[in-house]
Amino acid sequence: MLTNKERNFLRRIGNELSPIVIVGKGGINDNVVEQLDQALTARELVKCRVLPHTDNDPRKVADTLAKRTSADVVLVVGNNMLLYRRPEAGKASKLNWPAED
Numbered sequence: 001m002l003t004n005k006e007r008n009f010l011r012r013i014g015n016e017l018s019p020i021v022i023v024g025k026g027g028i029n030d031n032v033v034e035q036l037d038q039a040l041t042a043r044e045l046v047k048c049r050v051l052p053h054t055d056n057d058p059r060k061v062a063d064t065l066a067k068r069t070s071a072d073v074v075l076v077v078g079n080n081m082l083l084y085r086r087p088e089a090g091k092a093s094k095l096n097w098p099a100e101d
Contacts, residue, residue, distance in 0.1 A: 002072050002084070009098060010045055010074045014082040019049035023061050027054075028068075037069050040085040044094050050079045 002010070021036045039046045048065065050058045062073045062081040071085040087093050 017047040019047045021048040
């Protein structure tokens with residue numbers, strides 16, 4: 001679970017990201033989950049998009065993807081969502097986290 005401070009930091013970074021995982025009319029399938037899993041491993045923070053004019057609810061898609069990839073939903077705005085997964089134990093974060101106060 002993310003703290004408000006962590007969530008705000010991730011939102012700032014996420015504003016500059018482009019969506020790299022797209023959920024289309026086919027919905028969530030194994031290919032989308034695998035693509036997201038690889039992206040989270042490589043980047044930790046990933047922006048996704050649900051294509052407009054589909055029957056997919058972005059909030060439900062975000063929750064399902066987060067559950068299937070062990071990630072946290074940072075933000076859902078419109079058709080875009082931001083997902084974050086902490087690095088594996090013993091590995092350094094790829095994000096430049098601010099120093100603790």
